[in-house]
Amino acid sequence: MTATLERGLHALKEVIDAPIASYFSSCVHCGLCAEACLFYTETGDPRYTPIHKLEPLRRVYEQEYTLLGRLKKGLGLSKPVTDAELDAWQDLVYDSCTMCGRCSLVCPVGNDIVYMVRKLREGMAASGHVPDGIRNATRRTVEIGGPMGLKWPAVANVIRKVEEATGLKVPVDQAGADYLVLLSSMEIVNYPEYIEALAKIFHKAGISFTVASDAFEATNAGIQIGNSDLAKVIVSRIVDAAERLKVKRVLSPECGHAYMAIRWEGPNLIGRPYAFEVVHVLELLDELRGKGMLKMKSKIKDPLILHDPCQIVRRGGVLQAPEPLIQEVAERYIPIADKQKWNWCCGGGGGASAIHTEEAEALRAKAFQVKKRQIESTGVNTMVTFCANCRIVIEEGFDHYQMDTRLLGLTELLAEHLEE
Amino acid sequence: MDALELLTWARGPGLNIALGIFVLGVVWRLIEIYSLGRRTDLAPARQHAGASGLHTVLRRSVPPPGMLRSSPVSYIGGFVFHIGLALIVFLFAPHILLIRDLTGLSWPALPSQFIDMVTVVTLVAMVVVLVDRINKPAKRFLSTFGDWFTWAVTFLPVLTGWMAVQHLLLPYTLMLALHILSVELLLVVLPFTKLIHAFTLFGSRWYAGRINAHKGVPV
Numbered sequence: 001m002t003a004t005l006e007r008g009l010h011a012l013k014e015v016i017d018a019p020i021a022s023y024f025s026s027c028v029h030c031g032l033c034a035e036a037c038l039f040y041t042e043t044g045d046p047r048y049t050p051i052h053k054l055e056p057l058r059r060v061y062e063q064e065y066t067l068l069g070r071l072k073k074g075l076g077l078s079k080p081v082t083d084a085e086l087d088a089w090q091d092l093v094y095d096s097c098t099m100c101g102r103c104s105l106v107c108p109v110g111n112d113i114v115y116m117v118r119k120l121r122e123g124m125a126a127s128g129h130v131p132d133g134i135r136n137a138t139r140r141t142v143e144i145g146g147p148m149g150l151k152w153p154a155v156a157n158v159i160r161k162v163e164e165a166t167g168l169k170v171p172v173d174q175a176g177a178d179y180l181v182l183l184s185s186m187e188i189v190n191y192p193e194y195i196e197a198l199a200k201i202f203h204k205a206g207i208s209f210t211v212a213s214d215a216f217e218a219t220n221a222g223i224q225i226g227n228s229d230l231a232k233v234i235v236s237r238i239v240d241a242a243e244r245l246k247v248k249r250v251l252s253p254e255c256g257h258a259y260m261a262i263r264w265e266g267p268n269l270i271g272r273p274y275a276f277e278v279v280h281v282l283e284l285l286d287e288l289r290g291k292g293m294l295k296m297k298s299k300i301k302d303p304l305i306l307h308d309p310c311q312i313v314r315r316g317g318v319l320q321a322p323e324p325l326i327q328e329v330a331e332r333y334i335p336i337a338d339k340q341k342w343n344w345c346c347g348g349g350g351g352a353s354a355i356h357t358e359e360a361e362a363l364r365a366k367a368f369q370v371k372k373r374q375i376e377s378t379g380v381n382t383m384v385t386f387c388a389n390c391r392i393v394i395e396e397g398f399d400h401y402q403m404d405t406r407l408l409g410l411t412e413l414l415a416e417h418l419e420e
Numbered sequence: 421m422d423a424l425e426l427l428t429w430a431r432g433p434g435l436n437i438a439l440g441i442f443v444l445g446v447v448w449r450l451i452e453i454y455s456l457g458r459r460t461d462l463a464p465a466r467q468h469a470g471a472s473g474l475h476t477v478l479r480r481s482v483p484p485p486g487m488l489r490s491s492p493v494s495y496i497g498g499f500v501f502h503i504g505l506a507l508i509v510f511l512f513a514p515h516i517l518l519i520r521d522l523t524g525l526s527w528p529a530l531p532s533q534f535i536d537m538v539t540v541v542t543l544v545a546m547v548v549v550l551v552d553r554i555n556k557p558a559k560r561f562l563s564t565f566g567d568w569f570t571w572a573v574t575f576l577p578v579l580t581g582w583m584a585v586q587h588l589l590l591p592y593t594l595m596l597a598l599h600i601l602s603v604e605l606l607l608v609v610l611p612f613t614k615l616i617h618a619f620t621l622f623g624s625r626w627y628a629g630r631i632n633a634h635k636g637v638p639v
Binding site (some may be wrong): 017021049065110115264315317343 | 448449452453454455456457458459461462463464466468476477480481484485486487490491494500556557558559560561563564567609612614616617620621623624626627628629630631632635636637638639
């Protein structure tokens, strides 16, 4: 389908609902959302004020759904949304918004700003104003199966290596398993230790699991770009596999946007509830911890802080699991001031990390200063997180600022210290 | 038309027209907004203490952690002038008399010297938030004609009311007529400007609370 301005405006009209109408009507231009956005706090550029990023959507709302706006439009007094404007807005909607949702927590009139950014992206995608990086990731996911273009033989290869390293079987396409394990390409390519960790933990807990050869990828670039039709195609692969294999639960990997896609957006994309339950890996681990099935043989001694990925914690609702889990394995866990739902984004969520223009990369590096400050103010050399995308972005930040901080994945850390 | 005739018009037909536009305008806007509805969330809900629409309606009245320090003028100035306006509008004896004439409802008033003081504090707070709007980059950047205009139409009734009570600048009758006319202007523009937030903020907070509570996040 060719992207056109007409399709874009139509998409924007379609997404406007009562919450959005209420939000735009309530905004008093107080600008407090800017203080919650790392792209504003780290640059001081008022263009990055979250509510401003929604201006094209606001105008479509005003011109199509309010009496005065329709009157003004009829008299030719309103400024129509144009291709040039949407093009100029692209960096505000993608490069400088990771859909972290921190702005939505502070708005005094209660506007859920990130809810609207997600909807605005539908119009941006339909009108063709999306960054090439995210466009290509989406195309690869639809055509090949994953954002990095990874095919099953490569995954099978990684799984074989995991089996060799752990001496444990990783079942593939096994019907009737308790869990269908989903992965993100970034984990498969950059952090295969995550798969080893899972195999160990499942084996130890005596839980059956399987990987599906036609639905291993959990991430959903369709959601990041803002194309619900493609997002539906991508999420349907998982739903089909899970229902065919008759698993009880689908295990979302650490990856934040994958969790958002499969747990919260999925049923709404396919238009019905699932026949299975979706669980984030940390929820499962915390459940095992509660049952006394996650005993550690030792603890990590270094003082460390936790980075709570936005889509899992603030926007995903996995609020309670991370802290008890880190305390299980760390001797000196230091809670930071802005933790849990108040945590600051790594700067590369929502597809932003797939944008590789010079400007976008420079902006990401600037935004990373907020994480740098968190690390420096606590004086630690170790940070733990639980999202493959956060890990990539944070490691890029460490490289950029030549920091010698160590970054660890929570699931692997737990598996490493698991009682034999 | 002399001052007395102006006052008579403002108190009679003027007030009726303004109240009519205000009531119909607010009802129209609320229907226009909330009749759009929203789709049911099909993902299974998660429960969490403190996460609901009502929680968010209440919670957003206090500054979130760290925000008071980063934007003290917005919060303190905002609190002062909103509370000030409410006290002046609903607890000044002449206003209660007007409300009684219109609706039959009545309640005790605050002493007028106290309302005087509240009025001065409210005027000062409104000037302070205006200066803050000019000074703070994000606020200034977002500001449109509507922001300056709504500030003025909110400020004028307070100023003219205070000046009428204090017998400043103009004869009492004329100042009172201007006061009532300025209130009428406020009533007429409220439904069609950002001032409608006086009504929609409850809906907005409720939606945000509800939508996020579905995911188990108290926002």
